[in-house]
Amino acid sequence: MNKPFADKLRKIASYVPGEQPQCAGRIKLNANENPYPPSPRVAAALRDFDAATLAFYPxxxxHRLKNALAAQxxxxxxxxxxGNGSDDVLALAFQSFFCSDQPILYPDITYSFYPVWCGLFRVPYETVPLGADFRVNPRAFDRRSGGVLLPNPNAPTGIGEPLALLEDILRHNADCVVIIDEAYVDFGAESAVSLLPKYENLLIVQTASKSRSLAGLRVGWAFGSETLIGTLEAVKNSYNSYTLDAVAIEAAAASVEDDAYFRKTCKQVMDTREASAEALRALGFSILPSQANFLFATHPQKNAAELFEALRAQNIFVRYFDLPRIDNYLRITVGTDAQMARLTDALKTILS
Structure with a gap:
C-alpha cells in the first residue's frame, strides 16, 4: 500500500522490556522486580484513599511525596x-540538560534505554568502554562533553563504584550536568546524596520500583540543586503538569515513610543474593560482584543463550542480552529463597 506520509514519521529503535510471561507457576527473574510486597502502609493508604477525590486533578x-523524600x-x-517512574525522570533530564552540540558520555555496557533516549531527543553521545573487569575508569571521562550519565550500581553488571570515584568524575566535569542513576543503590551501594552540597551540577535519580516493591505504581524521583530541579520542573510543566496521579502520590509517600520495612526487605534481598551467588558458583558459574538486586552470571562451558532457552522451557524467566562483551552472561533477578532454590535445581539438571 502506498503511504506517502511514511517518510515523515520518526524512525527509531525502541527499548525492548523484559518478557512479561503470564503462564501459571512461572518464576519471573527477568525484570529486576522485588519478590516481596510493598510496605503494609501502602496497602493501608490504598484502602483509605477517598475515590471521590479522583474527580479533581492531583x-x-x-508536596506530600516530596516532603517525605526531602525529610528522609x-x-x-x-x-x-x-515523575512517572525513573524512566520518565531520566527522559525529562535528557531534554532539560543535554542540549549542547557536544556528545554526552556513558559506559558502553549499561542500561539499554540510554541510546533510545539519545535517538528520540537527538542527543549526540559517545560510549566510554568499561575495563575488562567491567569497572569504570574515571580518567576516560576527562574530556569535553555535553554531560555525563553513570548508573551506580551499573546494569546489567550489578557492579557499584565507590563514592570517591563518583566525586572524581564530578570534579573533572564541572562544566556539564552529571547524572548518577541510582535505581539499585539501596541493595548495598553508597548513594551520592552526600555530594549534593558540593556539586550543583549533580543530579541523582532513584526509583520506587526496585527496593520499594512499587514497579506497578510507576514512581521515580531526582535529587539535585535548586537550579537543576527548577529546570526539570519547567520542562515537565511545558507539556504535562500532572506526572503523578493522586493514588501514586499517597502510596509512594506511605512507602517512603516506612523506613523499617524498607530496610528489612532490602536486607532479605541482599542475603538471598549472596547465598544464591555461592550456589551458582558451586555449579561452575562466574558471578560479578553485585550491589544490585540481580546477579550477572556466566558459565565457562555452557552457552548463555542455550541456558536462557532451557530455563524458559521450565517457566523460569531470566534476561539474556545478545550484545558484544556480554553475550555469554545471564542477568538473574534475585527472587525469594524458594524461587532461587528452584532456579538452582533447574540449572543443576540442565548442566548435567
Missing amino acids: DANA NGLKASQVFV
Missing part, C-alpha cells in the same frame, strides 16, 4: 523532583 507538585534524605523539598 497536586501537580506532589536531609534535603529541602525544592531539591526533589518526582
Whole structure:
C-alpha cells in the first residue's frame, strides 16, 4: 500500500522490556522486580484513599511525596523532583540538560534505554568502554562533553563504584550536568546524596520500583540543586503538569515513610543474593560482584543463550542480552529463597 506520509514519521529503535510471561507457576527473574510486597502502609493508604477525590486533578507538585523524600534524605523539598517512574525522570533530564552540540558520555555496557533516549531527543553521545573487569575508569571521562550519565550500581553488571570515584568524575566535569542513576543503590551501594552540597551540577535519580516493591505504581524521583530541579520542573510543566496521579502520590509517600520495612526487605534481598551467588558458583558459574538486586552470571562451558532457552522451557524467566562483551552472561533477578532454590535445581539438571 502506498503511504506517502511514511517518510515523515520518526524512525527509531525502541527499548525492548523484559518478557512479561503470564503462564501459571512461572518464576519471573527477568525484570529486576522485588519478590516481596510493598510496605503494609501502602496497602493501608490504598484502602483509605477517598475515590471521590479522583474527580479533581492531583497536586501537580506532589508536596506530600516530596516532603517525605526531602525529610528522609536531609534535603529541602525544592531539591526533589518526582515523575512517572525513573524512566520518565531520566527522559525529562535528557531534554532539560543535554542540549549542547557536544556528545554526552556513558559506559558502553549499561542500561539499554540510554541510546533510545539519545535517538528520540537527538542527543549526540559517545560510549566510554568499561575495563575488562567491567569497572569504570574515571580518567576516560576527562574530556569535553555535553554531560555525563553513570548508573551506580551499573546494569546489567550489578557492579557499584565507590563514592570517591563518583566525586572524581564530578570534579573533572564541572562544566556539564552529571547524572548518577541510582535505581539499585539501596541493595548495598553508597548513594551520592552526600555530594549534593558540593556539586550543583549533580543530579541523582532513584526509583520506587526496585527496593520499594512499587514497579506497578510507576514512581521515580531526582535529587539535585535548586537550579537543576527548577529546570526539570519547567520542562515537565511545558507539556504535562500532572506526572503523578493522586493514588501514586499517597502510596509512594506511605512507602517512603516506612523506613523499617524498607530496610528489612532490602536486607532479605541482599542475603538471598549472596547465598544464591555461592550456589551458582558451586555449579561452575562466574558471578560479578553485585550491589544490585540481580546477579550477572556466566558459565565457562555452557552457552548463555542455550541456558536462557532451557530455563524458559521450565517457566523460569531470566534476561539474556545478545550484545558484544556480554553475550555469554545471564542477568538473574534475585527472587525469594524458594524461587532461587528452584532456579538452582533447574540449572543443576540442565548442566548435567
